[in-house]
Amino acid sequence: MLSPDVVEIGEDIAASYSQFLALNSFGTSISQTVVSPLSPDPGWLPTLRRRLATLAKLCAQWQLDYPDLLSSYFLPFTDFSSTFGAFARQSGKFGNNVEVWVQALTALHKAAVEAETVTKRAATGFTDHFSMIKTIEGQLNESLATAWQELANEEDKIVAIATQVARLQDRVAQLQDNLTSGTISAGKSYFQTAATITYTVLTSATVEIPYLAILSEIYTIGKEAYDLIVTDKEISEALQKIADLTVEASEAAQAAAMSKGVIQLITRLNLQVTGQSDHLPALNRVWEVAAEKISAAIDAIQAGAVPTQVLDLVSMPAAAAGWNTLAKLSRDAVTMVPVQGRPVFLTNSSVKSRLSATRF
Known part of the structure; x- marks a missing residue:
């Protein structure tokens, strides 16, 4: 048929939408990340702070471009489905008139090529933004490498704290649900929860001061993430472990370890949009295949095949139904508005509630 596998491509649409959502959520996280001053600032910290500010600017530009890129990537399904459906409804009247069929299929081929062009342009925009973020990741890692070199005598302590920071943020992220085509089509309640982790540094005077605040957006289906987070044993254990380990490390070492939390955000983003999680190429290929199939049909009837x-021509009404399903799914995805869940605030502080619904 002149339509793709609806189930397979439906999942590619859901997964690709999740990639756009992940990058947009990352942008929100970075824009809300706060690195507070220490007294005094270690030599490496001002550079780290400047590079984080550069990353925030890149993310701000992504968020400005996001609406246009999102619609450009997914709405071609709607435009093409409309064109295909119109031809399918008329195709029964074409009979074996090769000239009419060729005219109709040529127009349809043009629509597929246009959809491919728009989609690939949007995918390139996505990739370009992500590549710039990756560049800053390297610079942030350089800053932290400098910090760890300066604090080589406390490397074991830094590693211990950083391990728990990664454990904490990974666990919070793991509570997020994956979007599927079924979830989108069914219109299930889709919650967005802001989870803010505030890492505090313990000074030599045994006073806790806020150092790093990181916000993550957690998306869940049919339930809020708040209840999952505040009752999660591993999250509580990681917060307690960080609190215990800060007692043994200098302020600079604590800060260096906790700063890995920013890198952890980028690491998480990598997992969400690259490798097996990258469905953009598969969705780009949809339009290439559609154009190829239409060209093959044109070639066949011009070579003497009876329309x-x-x-592929007889089954155009069935193919139109498939395109319509994909068009609806893509529209549902880009127009989804999540329900705002209760925010949750986490901290390793020993003098405040580790998990709370109110800001510390």
């Missing part, structure tokens, strides 16, 4: 005996 009413060509399966």
